[in-house]
Amino acid sequence: MKKRIIGFAVILIMYSLNTPVMIYSQDISLPSPSRKGGMPLMEALDARVSARLFSDKDLSLQQLSDLLWAAWGINREDGKRTAPSSHNRQEMDVYVTLRSGLYLYDAAACRLKQIHNRDIRALTGTQEFPATAPVNLVFVADLAKRGLKEGQQVTDTDKLSSWSNTGFMAQNVYLWCASEGLSCVIRAMVPRDKLAPEMELKPLQVIILAQSVGFPGE
Numbered sequence: 001m002k003k004r005i006i007g008f009a010v011i012l013i014m015y016s017l018n019t020p021v022m023i024y025s026q027d028i029s030l031p032s033p034s035r036k037g038g039m040p041l042m043e044a045l046d047a048r049v050s051a052r053l054f055s056d057k058d059l060s061l062q063q064l065s066d067l068l069w070a071a072w073g074i075n076r077e078d079g080k081r082t083a084p085s086s087h088n089r090q091e092m093d094v095y096v097t098l099r100s101g102l103y104l105y106d107a108a109a110c111r112l113k114q115i116h117n118r119d120i121r122a123l124t125g126t127q128e129f130p131a132t133a134p135v136n137l138v139f140v141a142d143l144a145k146r147g148l149k150e151g152q153q154v155t156d157t158d159k160l161s162s163w164s165n166t167g168f169m170a171q172n173v174y175l176w177c178a179s180e181g182l183s184c185v186i187r188a189m190v191p192r193d194k195l196a197p198e199m200e201l202k203p204l205q206v207i208i209l210a211q212s213v214g215f216p217g218e
């Protein structure tokens, strides 16, 4: 209640000063990832499969946190991650499309930072099923984190790094889904040129792959 009153007062002051009023975004605070349990590794490898039929049931916040931690969470005190990256540049960002909008995974803060509140799940693929999956991850390489400047040529090494980095993250997601009894599929069929502006990406941010995740459908 107190927060609401303060927020309202701030908006009134900004309005009276003729300052553009920013609508506060709805970030999602995630619970800490479980980091324990799950299926034995050999059984998860045995169960790993691509599946494209999803029920419309949403993942719980705990599942969302565990999924993202498996993909690209921090697993050591020095800030290194569950997936490797060339020279530890950590140039990948994981974007999350939910029915409530588009979010960027902030592993350190255990939070989903909202980019906008539009449902763009259908735009993450050229197939029909991404629209039905409750979660579509979009793996994005931020080449600025590899030291590139706008207009500079993207080298084969840059591409190799982002694509292989994404492969590791996607396999982590596959194994976590196998362990959790969820369906998932990695996807290269992504309309990158259409999707990038919908995601409000900067010129040095490149969409690599997407991955649909959800409860199995019929």
Ligand SMILES: Cc1cc2nc3c(=O)[nH]c(=O)nc-3n(C[C@H](O)[C@H](O)[C@H](O)COP(=O)(O)O)c2cc1C
Pocket (backbone or CB within 6 Å): 048, 049, 050, 051, 052, 127, 185, 186, 187, 188, 189, 190
């Ligand atoms: C790099 C890559 C891109 C893929 N792109 C798509 C895709 O766009 N759409 C799709 O339905 N499946 C896609 N797949 C999933 C493959 O079709 C799937 O892995 C393959 O049929 C083998 O099935 P499995 O994963 O169940 O073993 C892709 C897989 C990889 C590795």
